Structure formats: structure tokens, C-alpha cells
Amino acid sequence: MSTPPSARRKLGAPTLAMLPRIADSLSFLYLESVRIVQDDTGICARVDTSRGVERVYLPTAALACALLGPGTSITQPAMATFARHGTSLVCVGAGGVRSYAGILPAGLTTVWLERQARAWADDTTRTQIATRMYTHRFGDSPAGATIAQLRGMEGQRVKAMYKILAQKHGIKRFRRNYDPAAWETQDPVNLALSAANSCMYGIVHAAVLALGCSPALGFVHSGTQMAFVYDIADLFKMQLTVPLAFSLHASTDPERDARRKLREDFRLLKLMPQIITSIRQVIDPENANAGGNSERASSITHLWDPALGALPAGVNYGHDLDDEPPDPELPWQP
Template sequence: MSEAVQRRRLAVPTVSMLPRAGDSLSFLYLDIVRVEQDDTGVCAVVETPERGREVVYLPTAALSCVLLGPGTSITAPAQATLGRHGTTVVTTGSGGVRCYASSVPGSLTTKWLEIQARAWAGEESRLAVATRMYEKRFGESGLASSEVSLARLRGLEGARMKALYRTLAKHHRIARFRRSYNPADFDDQDPVNKALSSASACLYGIVHATVNALGCSAGLGFIHEGNQQAFVYDIADLYKAELTIPLAFSLHASTDPEGEARRHFRQKLHLFRLMPRIVRDIQEVLRPDGVEEEDTGLRTKVVDLWDPVVGSVPGATNYAGDLDDDE
């Protein structure tokens, strides 16, 4: 083998070199900018009479999610680059509140989608996954083997959230608090509700990005259903009591609760290492019998062929020889 060929082979990236979903940065919120692709990369462009044209390049390969707020436009080449890098693009309302639409980057494998679909399709398996999700919320195990019904678990979860709201309101000396969200009257709501909506929107975007990166379906929920983000809501609810709700109450006196909620939440993501937790929790609730260390949604083969006997056989292979064997 020539030296030139050896150098080319060493330069070819392997699966282990590719970025993992759990190692990605969290999210980037943009508004009133134009996102485009130039010869260097994807950039956000702002033009003002005072400062002229300002360009900021985006770390697309390391971003999990880009939230596009009002006044934002994106070109097709920029969207394609973000999709190739596995970055989810979410179109949101002002301040990142409400998710209107999102792109789904391609995944190199459907393994976790198949595991999710099988668990969702069976009544017993779906109940088992939903119960494991409640176990993670409550911080205790063994509910799956008990006689506690799903309706009982929903009631316990509701009581837990009421107690949490009451405790945080008392701690921050808020006389009366009621969780409400009215898009038509959002500006007249109190700072806690504004901050909670803003932080929740960011959390949904991050979870959605992780779900897409693993190749799962955002619409196949186990507790929630009837919405294209049902599974996103399932997973996001695992972290609200720890992250978004205490953060929102701490901003009860803020004059900019939406903006501060996004900035503080981004800081907390580094502290709690949320992205690796989301990856691990999705895998654990879908397959509690153990997750292989190298199983991160990235594989060297492009596609398999389904086989009813052995499960799957390698793709990109000509099986014409099998006809001769049968004859």
C-alpha cells in the first residue's frame, strides 16, 4: 500500500470521531436576523443603519438546537448544513415561547425508533414505559411491579406538582400563584408564568433535538398522546421540577422574565449536564434491560434489510446467489 493511500485512509473520519448527542451544546435563540450560508459556514447576519452589516458565525456541528424567533429568515443552504450536522431547527414565538414547527435531521440508524415503536404499540409494554417515566419523576423504583394504576400515578403526580408550587411560592413570599398560559394574553401574565413558559419552550427544544438525534419519533408518546411532540412532553416532564419550575419562581420580581429564564436555564444546562441525562433517560425508559456503551445512535452501516427469520441482514449486498442455493 502506497504512503499516499495510507494517509487518505487515516484522514477518513470514523464513527467514534463523530459528535455524540450527549456531548452537544444546548441551544441558541435567534430573532430579527437572517441565517445564511457563505464560503466559511452558517452565519447570522444583522444589518442596521447605525452599525451596518454584522456577521456572527454559528458552531453548527456542536449545536443541538437552534430556536428561530420572530423576524428571522433562513436560506435553504443554511438549513441543509444544519440538517447534515444533526442540528434541530425550531420555529418559535417571541422569546422562545411556543413551538410552531421543527426540522428533523437525518439519523444514521432507526434502532431506537424501532425499540420505541414496539414499546408504544403494545398496551402492556406502553404501560411499563409510562410507569418507568413516573418512577423517574418520583425518584423511586418498584412501581411497575406494584398494583398502582396509571390513573393513581397521574393523581400522585398532580399532588406532587401542587405541593411543589405551594412550597416555592411560600419560599419566595408569593401570596398567590396559579399556573396559567394564555397565548392571546401572554404579556399580562405574572413574571413567574412568563419565565416558566419561556424556560419550558427551551427545554422542549432541547429534548426534541435529542429525540431526533437518537432517531426516535417525537409523536409516539407514552403518557401524552394526540400531538406531534407527545414524546417530547413525556421526557421534558422528567426535569421540570428540578430545573424550570424553581428557576421561574426565582424570577418572580424580574422585569425581563423571558430573557432571564433563557439565560439562566442555559447556564444550568452546563451544571446539570442535561444533554447526556436526556440520552441516558430515553434509553433507560425504552430499554431497561441495559444499554450498550457504544450504542449512541451512530453505526457504520447505512441500512439493513428486514428478515423474518434472523431479524435483519446487511444491506448494500447482492443476494442473487441465494436464489442459486435454493435451486
């Protein structure tokens, strides 16, 4: 006896217990000039070739994010499936360079967003977090160092790193250059570094969205919707993208090679759990391990009260007024 299509869809829909955490996801996937659709088997990327239409099925549950490049289209059912699996969609430019927008699932908790917003809105806490970020990058910082001093130390450290890697790979002179208007004239190291950093931004963007945080509320960077993404990505560049770019100084296609090698390193180093941990430790180190096994909300919403904290939603609180005296300022009385 065959199973009705509606029953198959119901059985195939993942439950909360089945869904993996974002930290368990394997990698990112860059897509270009394909149509992403949902069929009875799963999500597939369709592309027209000389042999006709070819399909490649995508492991949505194992992906942290899908980077949608130029020429990519996606159907609403496919987007819904990505959302159910907790896979973020990030719209990017050609080759993964530049990140334009991100789409996140609606069923995310706001716990980490609220912690981020409170920390960002308080200048003292924001300074502490910015200091923590700079310290994370170069291991230690002088006691009482100001943000300006830490910023200067960071600049010196980056220059020293460039010099060491240039000498290691036999590059006589290197200068960081990012000019979209003259993209093709740049040297392989700059091309590889720009491509790798853009993919890194996509990965971090997906992690930030998966935790329910705001990409715009940065602690070191500001003035852009990607400020917090840049903050977190900077924690990993010297470990990953910068050495990778210098190793591709002789590549004939540094952008493609950077994306491929970064994807391999991403899986080998199990970077996603490190990113998730770093985001939590940066925002609230005392509760970095809180949150259970899922970043999804356990309930739809709750009500805020300045004295009582979180209250259940979907409850009629009209009876609370029965024990209070009438307020003459109210235009109505219960």
C-alpha cells in the same frame, strides 16, 4: 501555493469520527430576525443594523439545537452544515414559546426508533414505561399502583411543589395559568415558566431527533406530534424550570431572563447527557448504554427478514430461489 476552493470545502467537511455525539453538545441557541448563511469561514447569522450588516458566527458543532424564531431565514448550505454536525433545527414561536417543527439529519440510525415503536405498540410495555416515567418523577411509587393512581399522585406532588416555592419566595398565592390569548396579563412566574418550558421542549425535541426517535410516540402523552417530547421534558421540569420560574417572580422581563438563566443552568448541569440517558433508560433500560459513540447510522440501510433478522442491502438475493422448488402460486418462475 493557495488551496483550491473545492479542496478547502473537502478538508472542512467533518468526517464521522470528527463529529461529536449529541450528548457532548453544549447548549441551545435562540435566533430571531436574522438571516443564517454559510460562507467560506462557517455559518453566521446576519442582521441589518444602523451600522450596516453585522455577522455573528455560530458554533454549530457545539450546539445541540438551534431554535429558529420569527423573522429568521436560513439558506440550504447552512442547513446542510447543521445536519453534518448533528445540530437539530427547531422552529419555534416568539421568544422560544411554542415549538412547531423539527428538522433532523438524514444519516441517523433507526435502532432507538424501532425500540420505541415496539414498546409503544404493546400496551403492556407501554404501561410499564409510563409507570417508570411517573416513578422517575417522584422517586418511588406504591407497588401495583395503576396509571390513574400515579397520575393523581403526580398532580398532588406538583401542587405541593408550587406551594413550597411560593412560600420560599414570599408569593402569597400562585396558580398555574397558560393562556396564549392573554399572554401579557400573566404574572412573572407564569411567563417565566411558560418561556422556560418552551425552551426545554426545544432542547428535548433536539435530543429526541438526534437519537432518531419519534417525537410523536409518547407513553404518557398522546395525540400530538410532540407527545414524547412532553414525556421526557416532564422528567426535568421540577428539577429545573419550575424552581427557575419562581426565582424570577420579581423580574421585569421574565421571559428573557428565563431563557438566559436556563441556558446557563443547561451548561452547568450538563443536562444534555442526562436527557439522552433518560430517553434510552425509558425506552429500553437493559440497553441504555448501547449504541457506541455516535447516533449516526454505520450503513445506509439493511433488509428485514422475519427469520434471519437484518440482512445487508445492495445485494442481489436472486440466487436464494435456486435452492427452492417452484411455487405454483407465483405468476412467474425464475
